[in-house]
Amino acid sequence: MSNSFWNIVWIFFWSFAFIAYLMALFAIxxxxxxxxxxxxxxxxxxxxFLIFMPFLTALVYLIARGRGMAxxxxxxxxxxxxxxxxxxxxxxxxxxxxxxxKAKQLLDSGIISQGEFDALKAKALGSNLYAQP
Numbered sequence: 001m002s003n004s005f006w007n008i009v010w011i012f013f014w015s016f017a018f019i020a021y022l023m024a025l026f027a028i029x030x031x032x033x034x035x036x037x038x039x040x041x042x043x044x045x046x047x048x049f050l051i052f053m054p055f056l057t058a059l060v061y062l063i064a065r066g067r068g069m070a071x072x073x074x075x076x077x078x079x080x081x082x083x084x085x086x087x088x089x090x091x092x093x094x095x096x097x098x099x100x101x102k103a104k105q106l107l108d109s110g111i112i113s114q115g116e117f118d119a120l121k122a123k124a125l126g127s128n129l130y131a132q133p
Contacts, residue, residue, distance in 0.1 A: 021058070025050065028061050031069045034076060099124035 028050065032043050049057040062069075103120040106112045112120070 021055070024058055024062070025054065027069070028058060031065070031072060034072050035068070096124040 029047070032038065032046055035043075046057070046061065050061075100121050103112070103117050103124070107114065107117040
């Protein structure tokens with residue numbers, strides 16, 4: 001009974017170690033292809049060593065290039081965030097004139113009242129006051 005318990009513990013341990021190794025391996029391969037300063041021949045050499053001596057190569061890579069790996073990842077995240085923010089701004093940015101025109105269409109169709117139109121107009125004009133120099 002206790003032998004089967006320790007077998008299960010070892011299975012969990014080795015499963016965890018294998019999954020952690022795979023995550024590190026994919027992170028290393030992703031970093032290799034993300035690094036624009038590294039020559040293609042060096043990338044190929046790293047991949048060859050990862051195939052034939054995977055654990056040692058992964059350890060050496062993490063020790064030798066770990067700091068740069070973190071910096072490249074942070075730069076990629078920053079670029080992705082900036083691109084997403086620019087896209088969101090371009091999609092959602094409307095001028096006060098556009099906002100007032102939409103509100104006027106709603107007023108003309110009877111969906112909103114004159115008071116609601118005045119509130120939307122004031123909001124459109126007021127929200128842009130802070131953006132002007």
